[in-house]
Amino acid sequence: MTASGDEPGPLEYPLEGYRREGLIAPPGAEPAAHDGTGRVQLSFTVEDKDAPPSQKTVRVPPGVSVFDSASWNGIAIDSTCGGHGTCHKCKVRVSPVTPVTRHDERTFNPNELQAGWRLACLVQATRDHDVLVPPLVTRPKAATVGVGRQVILRPAVQKRYVELTEPTLEDQRPDLVRLLDAIDDLEPHPDLHALRRLPKVLREGDFKVTAVVVDEVLVDVEPGDTTAIRYAIAFDLGTTTVVATLLDLVTGTPVAVASMLNKQQPFGGDVISRISATMLDPAALGRLQQAAADTLSTLAQQVCREGGVDPLHVYEAALAGNATMTALLLGIDPEPLGVAPFVQTTATPPAVLASEVGLTLHPGARVALFPALGAYVGGDIVAGMLATGMDRDKRVRLFIDVGTNCEIVLSDGEKILATAAPAGPAFEGGAIRCGMRAADGAIEVIKLTPGEDDPGVELGVIGDVAPRGLCGSGLVDAVAELVKVGLLDASGRFVTDEVAKELAPGLADRLTYIGQERVFVLHRERVDADPSESVVLSQRDVRELQFAKAAISTGWTLLMEELGLEHRDIQQVLLAGSFGSYLSAASAVRIGLVPTLPVLRIVAAGNVAGEGAKMALLSIRERAGALALLEEVTYVELSDRPDFNDRFVDLLAFPTP
Amino acid sequence: MTASGDEPGPLEYPLEGYRREGLIAPPGAEPAAHDGTGRVQLSFTVEDKDAPPSQKTVRVPPGVSVFDSASWNGIAIDSTCGGHGTCHKCKVRVSPVTPVTRHDERTFNPNELQAGWRLACLVQATRDHDVLVPPLVTRPKAATVGVGRQVILRPAVQKRYVELTEPTLEDQRPDLVRLLDAIDDLEPHPDLHALRRLPKVLREGDFKVTAVVVDEVLVDVEPGDTTAIRYAIAFDLGTTTVVATLLDLVTGTPVAVASMLNKQQPFGGDVISRISATMLDPAALGRLQQAAADTLSTLAQQVCREGGVDPLHVYEAALAGNATMTALLLGIDPEPLGVAPFVQTTATPPAVLASEVGLTLHPGARVALFPALGAYVGGDIVAGMLATGMDRDKRVRLFIDVGTNCEIVLSDGEKILATAAPAGPAFEGGAIRCGMRAADGAIEVIKLTPGEDDPGVELGVIGDVAPRGLCGSGLVDAVAELVKVGLLDASGRFVTDEVAKELAPGLADRLTYIGQERVFVLHRERVDADPSESVVLSQRDVRELQFAKAAISTGWTLLMEELGLEHRDIQQVLLAGSFGSYLSAASAVRIGLVPTLPVLRIVAAGNVAGEGAKMALLSIRERAGALALLEEVTYVELSDRPDFNDRFVDLLAFPTP
Known part of the structure; x- marks a missing residue:
């Protein structure tokens, strides 16, 4: 029933998710004729009033609706209900023909039915089909989100302005029925x-009102026409940093963005220390929950203030967080996430009222939480996969989110594997002698030149201040540059003074000792400054980085082996998160953090978790796509792999160019 | 979309209700081939391991499932999921064959499918069918509730004890999936x-736990096996009196019953005065809501205490109340109910958390509220119809709930009509000179004998006290007896002293005056006591009763005319509520409160609203039946009928025997 484990599970579980979304017909519907593996191919012919028809072929997991298959691939089909079978507008012609539903019968005449005309949202793609999409009646709005993803706007938050006839003794319909009768494409319950x-x-509104519908719930009715006012907030609830984006759902554009440190920081910098806190003190879970809620609430107030938006007009939120952050926010005991065998309470957290997680938005606002693949490949990564279209791209792509826990996803265009690697805190400056966060004074870029007359050490420092320490990208640069000039050998050991003088005369005096430990001085106040008061990279720091990068590269190496891929097969490496944005691609290749590839294939993808959350708010179809990922992606557990340690030891060394 | 109005509406609305209950296949399912009127006939052949097969033919509205059709008519079919299509146990053979669903395909082999074997809960009865029910694997428990209704126990509250395998690195299924995988017949969401x-x-429970499921929600998980502990509370939320019954859902039996006056009394005795209170004072709605919540909470505590049941083991409640009581409990403005054109906010109130209506039960406990037919035929009457089986009986039956607002339902075994008549407060002792509630000192039974040597006046008095006044049943008796002995003429006027002495010499001295008004002394301290200090029936009291009974009899007269029925066609009159229990059938016939019929056809039905609430707790199929009543019953609005006043005037007089 889940995507965890080695084998792709049967389709039961995500189909249940779809069913709740109204996408797949529940008990009593047509049988789905597929075995739960592989993909089906849909060949779309898209007609246009002003141009010749265009062709597009897509491959999707069996059981997905034709409407979703189109939507996920940027093909617009008329619809206002968003694929719930209620607006009867998403007409397509399919071949071979599929079963006729009751809604098809109400929409098409017998000749049309026989010719294969169907409502696209009710056709499950259970085999290969040709699909004809007639010219659009209304051209839908779209927004570009994530990594070049074109999202057709169809938020869960919908408004409908209606002018109702007033009740009389001849027409005593209840208020609710009167309202819903006037809305032809949605069937919400209040x-x-x-x-x-x-x-x-x-x-009070003289029976001229606007119904506010979120997903399938009527959450409010407002006097007059308020259809132009529709907002939502996307949250990226990171262990370290939390980002909120206020979205205008009418235009699909961001109105305000704010970020701050997660207020859970006092309980520890990483998920393990926060889980430990709950195990040591029964009151800690409540306090962590409150801290997360306070963080979200502070950010929500800030973006509403900056955007000039009344929080009562924010009707929904979406949140992407790792499994621990999500559990803590919901007040769910995270202990089983922290100890073997690393089990989640649920992979698909239910939507909760915004008020249940401390947010003061519209009283009916709900928070949609991203589902997770496993205890260490959480909702943030599922959101990231959505934003990068990991399941919609035919290229062989590797997605890496570097952090204390590093998540890795590999797709060969057909199969998708995911895993997590425990990288430790090195990339966040932890366990590194002069390590620090990427804040003012942190060295983030390093260039070394070996010659006597060269500049020697060139540093890029955050802020207009003197260097104070080394952040993750600086650490990677430092090691990569030292390997390049030869001061570190392939095994990660600093060379002797003699070798240093020979290979890099301009840098050799920086290779020295603090006590017994070999260090390289990156920044010193004066040439004769005490190394222990300078910014240095120590032998132990190099080892920490080696452990971290070996853990990560063991992860993607094992995934590549599963799919039978070589380094050169990888067409794109996506580095997620803020760390990925600052990392030098060349340095990442040089130390072996990513496969040995031309640097142009290595792309910083940015805050893809936050982008995924935005997509979920802008399109319920994309939200369903996130759920579908649980089915499409196979989670590979590394911690019990007998070959893990061998690979790990092999990969401690730096690649020889 | 509603049953209100003159025309029976299309089937949309209640089908939507069914759909939510998982009974009728939603968008994408097989087409339903019926026109929304009339009934279909199902001929059941019920096999038995130990006896020859039995036959039973039932008629149900088209669209109802075969499983419900059987359940509503006391025919048991194997099932544990309760008709949600998930347990795959309710096997029947139907002829002619019906469409095959995906669940049928998983349950039966092709030969069986071709022979017509189907899951009964997924077959919609859209035409006449023969249905073969194989012998039961397990004989289901049943309870007798309502007016001789045999209810097959299948509460919404279900428990499943499971012993789970513990997670390992090879089996990292989330806790929720692990739990749900072990439950084969239910698919709740948490x-x-x-x-x-x-x-x-x-x-803590060593992976041996009991899942607690209410409807389709997993509300709890309890360590060990707690399947024997399952309780619910049925509420009859009356305008005057509120009754709570604590039910043991395992056995279907009541554990404790308690009743008390509705704490909303200070806002007025009837619904109109309480609605008026909310119109005069904006704070009144909140206070009325709180008063209702307090009443329910007090009763819940009382029945749990008396039954020795922990309120945390009460997982559900059901509540039957009129439309105003239901609106006030939910905090919904009742004003549109109180003024023409008398419109409800919704006919189908959503289930709410028990905590939202002030009840401290299990935190996941919900309150199922009965749907209403109209502003003045509320959930209490729908519950009463369910308890009396108004839609399952082939007899011509008249249901009357006498009160300030009197609800009337008439069924000819095929069509069902309902209406409301404004009877005023006379039957509750209001506007009656010596009127009082049915409390200690109230005269509730009166027998008059006219002769000089007869006992004269014989009184039945509530409690061991002297008579203090006259309650509703006493009022009806008084007038009926006075008509019988001739002291009141057919027009309702007291006769002259001369006529009195001639017709009833033993009573004539009791016919006297208070000031200018003619009165009959029912009880006096001494023969020469001042009539104004005695318990009397005044001419004005008689007029009040005439107005009340004329309103009611106009109601059923117009309904009988709609169905083309005469008095003698009525095979049973059901008098609902406590008033109905005390009323003398003979007196009711004599004053024309009910049709002129042999008294044996007139039955006191008791607290049928409370019984209906119990049925809803004991069987989700019966609960669905309550929703189906909205479709089956046509509400007739009297207030705009041009013939109402004529009929009313005609019916002021007492029937001549």
Whole structure:
């Protein structure tokens, strides 16, 4: 029932997810004729009023609707209900023909049905099909989000302005029925808050009102026409940094962005220390939950203030976080995530009311939480896969999110594997002698030149201040440059003074000792400054980095072996997160953090978790796509692999060019 | 979309209700081939291991599942999921064959499918069918509830004890998946509370736990085997009196019952005065809501205390109340119910958390609220119809719930009509000179004998006290007896002293005056006591009763005309509520409150609203039946009928025998 484990599971579980989304027909519907493996091919012919038809062929997991298959691949089909089978607008002609549903019968005449006309949202792609998409009646809005992803706007938050006839003794329909009768494409059910508002708002608004629908819930009714006012907040709930983006759902554009450190920091910098906190003190879970809620609330207030938006007009939020952050936010005991065999409470956290996680938005606002693949490949990575289109690209691509826990995803265009590697804190400056966060004074770029007359050491420092320490990207640069000039050998050991003088006369005096330990001085106040008061890279630092990068490269090496791929087969490496943005691709290649590839194939993907959260808010189809990823991606557990340690030891060394 | 109005609406609305219940296949399912009117006939052949097969033919509205059709008519079919298509046990053979669903394909082989074997819960009865029910594997428990209704126990509250394998690195299924994988017949989704408990309870309970499922929600997981502990509370939320019954859902039996006056009394005795209170004072709605919540909470505590049941083991409640009581409990503005054109906010209130209506039960406990037919035929009457089987009986039956607002339902075994008549407060002792509630000192039974040597007046008085006044049943008796002995003429006027002495010499001295008004002395301290200090029936009291009974009889007269029925066609009159239990059938016939019929056809049905609430807790199929009533029953609005006043005037007089 889950994507965990070695074998791709049967389709049960995500189909259940789809079913809840109204995508796949529940008990009583047509049988799905596929074995749960492989993909089906859909060949779209897209007609256009003003141009010749275009062709596009896509491959999707069996069971996905034709509407989703199109939407996920940027092919627009008319629809206002968003694929719930209620608006009857997403007409396509499929061949071979598929079963006729009740909604098809209401939409098409018998000749059309026989010719293969169907509602695209109700056709499950269970085999290869040709699909004809007629010219669009209305051209849908789209937004570019994530890594070049074109998202057709269809948020869960919908508004419908209606002018109702007033009740009479001949027409005593209940208020709710009167309202819903006037909305032809949605069939929401009301929450209690909306019901409480309904009679007053209808009468105060002279029966001209706007219904506010989130997903399948009527959350409010507002007097007059408020359809132009629709907002949502995307949260990237990181262990270290939390980012909030206020989105205008009408235009699909960001209105304000804010970020801050996660207020859980006092409980420790990484997920393990926060999980440990809950194991040591029964009150810690509540406090961590509160700290996360406070962080989200502070950011929500900030983006609303900056955007000039009333929080009551924020009707939804989406949140991408790793499994521990998600569990802590929901008040779920994270202990089983932290100890073997590393088990989640649930892979698909339910949507919760915003008020349940401390957010003061619209009272009916819910928070959609990204599902997770495993205890260490969480919702943030699923969001990242969505934003980078890991399942929609035919290229062989490797996705790496470097951090204390490093998540790795590899796709050969057909199969997708994911794993997690425990990299430790080196890339965040932890366990590094002069390590620090990427803040003012951190060395983030390093260039070394060996010759007597060369500049020697050139540093890029964050902020207009003197260098104070070394952040992750600086650490990688330092080691890579030292390997390049020969001061570090392939095994990661500093060379002798003699070798140093020969290979890099301009740098040799910087290779010295602090006590018994070999260090390289990156920055010193004066030439004769005490190394222990300078910014240095120590032999132990190099070892820490080697352990970290070996863990990561063992991860992608094992995934590549599973798919039978060589380094040169990788067409793109996506480095996720802020660390990925600052990392030098050349240095990453040189130390072996990524496969040995031309640097142009290595791309900084940015905050893809936050982008994924935005996509989920802009399109319910993309949100369903995130759930589909649980089915498409196979999670590979490394911790019990007998070959892990051998590979790890092999990969401690730096690649020889 | 609703049952209100003159025309029966299309099937959309209740089908939507069914769809939510998982009974009718949603978008994408097989087409339903019926026109929304009339009934279909199902001929069941029920096999038995120990006896020859039995036959039963039932008629149900088109679109109802074969499983429901059987369940509603006391025919048991194997099932553990309760008709959700998930347990695959409710096997029947239907002829003619119906479409094959995906679940049928998983359950039967091709030969069986061709022979017509189907899962009964997924077959919609859209035409006449023969249905073969194989012998039961397990004989289901049943309970007798309502008016002789045999209910097959299948509560929404289900428990499943499971012993799970512990997670390993090879089996990292999330806790929730591990739990749900072990439950083969239910597919609930968890609420947040259950998720929070799950990891701790699983591990503390050594992975031997009991899942608590309410409807389709996993509300808890409990260590060990707690399947024998399952309770729920049925509430009858009356305008005057509120009754709570604590039910043991394992046995289907009541554990404790308690009742008390509705704490909303200070805002007025009837719904109109409470609605008025909310119109005069904006704070009144909140206070009325709180008063209702307090009433329910007090009763819940009382029945749990008396039953020795921990409120945390009460997992659900059901509540039947009229439309105003339901709106006030939910905090919904009742004003549109109180003023023409008398419109409800919703006919189908959503289930709410028990905590949202002030109840401290299990934190996941929900309250299922009965749907309503109209502003004045509320959930209490729908519950009453369920308890009396108004839609399952082939007899011509008239249901009357006498009160300030009197609800009337008439069924000819095929069509069902309902209406409301404004009877006023007379039957509750209001606007009656010596009127009082049915409390200690109230005269509830009266027998008059006219002769000089007869006992004269014989009184039945509540409690061991002297008569203090006259309650509703006493009022009806008084008038009926006075008509019988001739002291009141058919028009409702007291006769002259001369006529009185001639017709009833033993009573004539009791017919006297208070000021200008004619009164009959029912009880006096001494023969020469001042009538104004005695318990009397005044001419004005008689007029009040005439107005009340004329309103009611106009109601059923118009309904009988709609169905083309005469008095003698009525095979049973059901008098609902406590008033109905005390009323003398003979007196009711004599004053024309009910049709002129042999008294044996007139039955006191008791607290049918409360019984309906119990049925909803004991069987989700019966709960679905309550929703189906909205479709089956046509609401007739009397207030705009041009013939209402004529009929009303005609019916003021007492029937001449």
